[in-house]
Amino acid sequence: MSEKTLDKLIASLKTEAVEAAEKEAKKIVDAANEEAQKILSKADAEKTELLENAERESAEIIEKGKGLLKQAARDLNVTVQNDLLKLLKAVLSTEVEKTFTPDLVKSTVLKIIENVDNTVEIKLPEAIEKELAAYVQKQLQESNNLVSITKDNSILKGFTVTKTDEGWSYHITPDEVSEILNTHLSEKWVNILKNK
Structure with a gap:
């Protein structure tokens, strides 16, 4: 090559x-x-x-x-x-x-007594029992209605009305009245808060 x-x-x-x-x-x-x-x-x-x-x-x-x-x-x-x-x-x-003053209790107790018969028992706080009992008895003597009024040391303010023959008893105190009013007003307050 x-x-x-x-x-x-x-x-x-x-x-x-x-x-x-x-x-x-x-x-x-x-x-x-x-x-x-x-x-x-x-x-x-x-x-x-x-x-x-x-x-x-x-x-x-x-x-x-x-x-x-x-x-x-x-x-x-x-x-x-x-x-x-x-x-x-x-x-x-x-x-x-x-507003739950002794004067209010006096007038309320008298209204209750005027509208029920003589089988009502009223229990009052010791602080106003003597004053109110005398006042209520004086008012009732004029109407010949006999009502039992006693003191109850467990009641601080307000009173208790009992009608034993009919089996009912109501405790009228600031707390009870406030609770009833609150129950009634709560719905209205809710509506106001919701702008209804």
Whole structure:
């Protein structure tokens, strides 16, 4: 073989090897580009899914928060309403206590006695029993109605009216009157608080 032929052969082998290497390199680059595209597409899809999930979760959290705020507002409204009703009840009790004077008890006992027969028993607090008993007896002597008036140390303010033959007894005290008035007024107060 001649040197020219050998050079040609070497050049030809070089060309073939370079071409083969270039083809192989192109395949590798194309495969790498394809793999990179797949990775980018997958990452983009994952990014989109993560963003959608995050948006959905944040919307759910916002909705839950709105619901919790509404519930808190309702709870606060009920608490304030109940506190106001307690305050109104306390004011009512104080006012009833102030107006429950011996004169009021006297006039009330006389009205009760006027409207029932002589089988009524009246129990009064010790503090006003003597004064009121004398006053009531004086008033009753004019009407010839006999009523039993006794003192009861358990009654601090007010009185008890009992009609044993009919089986009823009423305790007329500031607390009892306040409770009855509060029961009657509570619904009206609630309507006022709700602006009805």
